[in-house]
Amino acid sequence: MIQKQQDDGGNKKVTMKINNQEYNLVIEPHWTLRELIHDKLGLTGTKEMCDKGACGSCTVIMDGRPILSCMALAIECEGREIETVENLEVVGHPLVDAYANNHAMQCGYCTPGFVMTAKALLDKNPNPDEEDIKDALEGNICRCGTYPAHIGAVLEAGRKLEGGKK
């Protein structure tokens, strides 16, 4: 639990579920969800790149939807269920291996954002085709330009997921 740093300033107690664990937090009103997850809770897979909602590197899944955590205020996340990239290895999600197998990263800094965006897609549609994947990932920036490799990685993960028919 994070200690309240000041008595004033609008700090608020917030309860949320992150990676299936309940957190009771005292949150300063200006913290973004990314700052909370990365800076305060130490879940550093949620990356700061643009800090302006442009790149997708800080994507987490909130209540089933991929969201940009740099554009969400943590104080507004009362009762939310959030999944960060760290959870994928815990649950053995095939995306992690598929990304490594397909070389779908270079420097890797933006990769967790792509992976979480892809996870949200596969949660809804484990059998995406190439266009579905492009539709889902087209908002993420990879400065290394690994874009074509993501298609193969997500297709492979889709095939491995239970229910995948490809």
Next chain:
Amino acid sequence: MDKQKLGIMEIEPLVRDRYIQDEFSIIGKRGIARMCGKEKAGGRAEYTRDVKLPGMLYCRIMPSPYAHARIKSMSTERAEALPGVRAVLRYDDPELADKPLFGLETKFNAGHLASDGQAFYHGKEELAVTQEQWKQGAGRVLDGVAWWEGHPVGVAVAADTPELAEEALSLIDIEWEELPLVLNPMEALKPGAPLAAAEINNRNNIIRKLKIEHGDVEKGFKEADKVIKFDARRRPYSVADAEPMSDVILWRGDNVEIWAHQQQAYDGKIIFGMKMGIPLNRIKLHVPYQGSQFGGGGNPMMHHTHGVHIISGILSKRTGRPVKTFYNRRDNFYNLSQDADCHTTFKVGFRNDGTITAVKIDNICAKMGQYGIDHFEENTRIPNLALNYLETNINVAPAYWFRCEQNHNALCLSIVFDHVAAELGMDPTLVALKNDGTEGRDMEYLSKFKKEHGFPDRDSLKEAIELGKKAIDWDKKWHLPGTKLLPNGKLHGIGFTWTHEWDDTRGVACAGVLMHCDGTVDILSQKSDDGLNAMTTHCQIVAEEMGLKLEDVNFRFFEEVGFQMMTPDGSCNLAVDAYVTRNAAREAKQKLLEYATTPIKLIDITYPPAFPDNYPDDLDVKDSVVYLKADPCINVPVAEIVKRATLNQGGTRAPLFTWNWHRQGRYGTEKGRHRLTRQAYFAEVEVDPGTGGVEIKKIVNINDVGKAISPETCEGQQYGGDYMGAGRAMAEEMIYDPKTGVKLNANFIDYKVFTMRDVDTTVNLLLETGMGYGPYGLNGIGEDIATVVPGVIGAAIYNAIGEWVDDHPMTPDKVLKAISKANVKRGGLK
């Protein structure tokens, strides 16, 4: 003693593998997963931005609000009074007085900036300022004068939280004296222009001049059937890197630890040690994974490298706490490299058969540019070349390397060749083949050179062109400019360009190979990971050379243990580094086989080896098992061999260690060290004649990599380079307010980086001729594609509309103007 036995390579620019292995079990194989892949995809890879130490303070540096201004007075009282602020470092602090950025005392090889002051490559360079001043062009660690908007100046504040550090900056009271500014290199050269940085040059805005001449261009123009003149401009684009800059420094008594986000982290360490008066053996360097920076974050002169280290170091020492100095996204756009603003004039003479007789280039660049002539020297037979290069200072962010220093050189080659082909109505692939060569000499000379020096004698360009033509269906699709209107109402264009390899095989690397008593191996060396998959490729090399399973080799390169590799600094990667892992692995294998055959005597007991009746030459290793060549059924696992060497005393005392050091060449382009492999590029576009919008339908890369250690990694550089190159060609440009010099697009919304939908298809083909100077005959391509692709897209747009858009990026407004011009010339498109 025989030098070779010591494992020391000759310092000679022509060192290379004369023997190319035909068959490998691990090198060159597809289907090998990235060893860093799970860490990165699973969010477990640690970057400097993620490092958080107990008690760590956060430091912010003041960005200048003005493009050119001087601090008249500064009060830090209100900031110091803010609870949670632990230290304030002012620009007039006595400890900073002797700590300018970089400086002449740093006499070590920093890429092109060799300490002996010789010119880059060939030619004669004239510095308009002292070399020390030139090297300080990036500014000082903290100064009272700002040369560009966002320049880190005045004050640095360390506080308990990032928010407090930011708030403290807002409480600094500064009285500024605004100074006149100049933003365009052409304006900067006019008489009476404001001085961009009078502290460096108080006479004019010239930083460097260079003149290069080969042959006689005037004679070459006379010999030509036709002479053309034209202008081109390449506007500045930003590195726009992924991970915002930061460092962490922690003093522990007389020792210091650095966490660096830096490609040339060891250079940063050396400069930090010199500036702070700390011996290198008291500095421990940690280099976590690196969010991409493409050289723009690696320059050792820059503020974000050793400048930030010095600020963090002083503040850590004064507070007794670890200090993280961090840039925000805007700071990154301000202070990392952008590529130079270049204004270039060409005069080209050629014969009707496509033979180019003379090229003259007049090139004016802002900050640190590129000459424009280099590729004509290195991979053409054009006998008459002339360059006049002028480098100016202006009040915009620093310009240095950004994948790569050859950007303008490559673009100039593309533009000239494609203009010549267009003037003649010739297939541009034929013009390229007609002029391929080196240093004014033809392919016959090059063929002789290859044979004399033990290289395979293959025509790399011809092979690459054949592959590319087939892949893009060139013979069917190529047409005369502005002549193909598609059923969808768009103009179809197809283009070609070419250049040489990006081997730049020069520099220094060292590494150790250490085998533990369980038979597994660690490669020991520090290397900054920039996404080039060095972790896997070096493990492949060591596993291949030692006969181990790939999973038995690991390379965790994050800690500096006294061994460092080149880290795409100076464009060198595997082409230099792989020599040391390969050589150390070969020596380690020999030691292993000696262990397998040599008895161990301990006082009065002699322990027999695993193969008591054999010699090392009788044995070999495969899949981590040592076996008798004459009878492979007789075999012993590697783990068992080394376990015997430790006499089963338990623990992990490593029984086997070798190391290797390798220095090769100097700049990589020394005279007589001819570039041998070639790269060919094709692109297909559709241009909307109504809007000037360009759709990039296909890019085909054919890269002669000499030998691909990891084909998927090479392909990653190919398609990755396509997106960056296409972005540079079409959209990327730093925009400055013309009156104030304020950057208007220092964020990822307004600065357009290409994304998944911006290129339809890329086709990436690898050619392996074995003609690289690296081990196994390899050469690098990491910088090649992004650097050359703008040229091929320009050629494709010309082919579509029939008019050149030689002003990069080729945004729709410029394309539309060119279409109008073409329409006027031809009386309207059909």
